[in-house]
Amino acid sequence: MAKGRPKEHRNAQKDVKQLDSFECAVCGYVGQEKDGFMEGHHLIPYSEDGAADMHNMVTLCKSCHRDYHSRKLDVDIRRF
Numbered sequence: 155m156a157k158g159r160p161k162e163h164r165n166a167q168k169d170v171k172q173l174d175s176f177e178c179a180v181c182g183y184v185g186q187e188k189d190g191f192m193e194g195h196h197l198i199p200y201s202e203d204g205a206a207d208m209h210n211m212v213t214l215c216k217s218c219h220r221d222y223h224s225r226k227l228d229v230d231i232r233r234f
Contacts, residue, residue, distance in 0.1 A: 163206035167194030174213035180222075180229055183215045193219045 176185045176192045185192040194211045198204030214222065221227035 159200075160206065163200075166207045166211060170194045170208045170211040171213050173208060177213060178215040178218050179212045180214060180218040180227065183217075185215060191216050195219055195222070 171192050171194055172187070176187060177183070178185075178192070183191075193214055193216055195214045196204045196206075197210050197212060200206060204210050218227060222229070
């Protein structure tokens with residue numbers, strides 16, 4: 155998570171991970187709340203004015219999140 159984002163943004167990422175039971179939408183890995191391995195991913199990128207709320211986020215593990223952004227993962231995240 156990038157530093158400097160509003161508290162509401164950080165809260166939405168936390169809420170979506172809890173809603174998804176810390177399960178990665180791609181690989182199914184289930185993390186723990188405090189292990190820091192799960193991340194909230196924006197369906198419409200935050201940098202493109204995507205909303206920082208749970209309706210625009212999905213839970214991914216760090217590996218799938220990194221692979222998605224480096225285009226190593228061939229999954230249409232927007233379908234979620």
